[in-house]
Amino acid sequence: MPQSPSKKRISAFERKLPLMHAIANRMPWAIPPFAFSMFIMVEGLSNSGWIAIFATWATKLAPNYIAATYAIGFVAVLLCNIFNNLPMTILVARVLQHPNFANSPVATPEVVKGCLFALVVGSNLGACTTLVGSMAGLVWDSLLRNKNSRVGYWNFFKWNMRVMPVVIFVALSIVVAELTVMY
Helix, strand or coil: CCCCHHHHHHHHHHHHCHHHHHHHHHCCCCHHHHHHHHHHHHHHHHHCCHHHHHHHHHHHHCCCHHHHHHHHHHHHHHHHHHHCHHHHHHHHHHHHHCHHHHCCCCCCHHHHHHHHHHHHHHHHHHCCCCHHHCHHHHHHHHHHHHCCCCCCHHHHHHHHHCCHHHHHHHHHHHHHHHHHHHC
């Protein structure tokens, strides 16, 4: 029985580029649509005017650099586990750059610097709190499933909640201490 043209292409691909074929078969193909949907959600929030609203709310969280650092840091950690760390970083950066925040009286240089450093801390450490927090967590979970092994979202969260709140608080406290010395 003759092979279909697509079967011939697949076998030619497998024969000529076996490594690429193996990589393509092992790719976690469900993750890119999830990632793109998160970026689309951020764009949707931006286009529908929510960034301006969030920027106004951010001014309420930032009466001084200490409050701003802790508030933006913990909000970033929370949003990291809703949106994922990459789209969350874009969202919060847009909020901090929006005129409602950037041109407000509370946006002093030390508040802005505290917010930006807190965003970095929140993005990096928030990504470690749940599997959804970063693309790496999703890829790792996908690889484990391919090997018939599971950690589970709830177990991962429980293990990390033993240590991550302390780590996040200490990291943000270091940012506050550095800002205190700088200003």
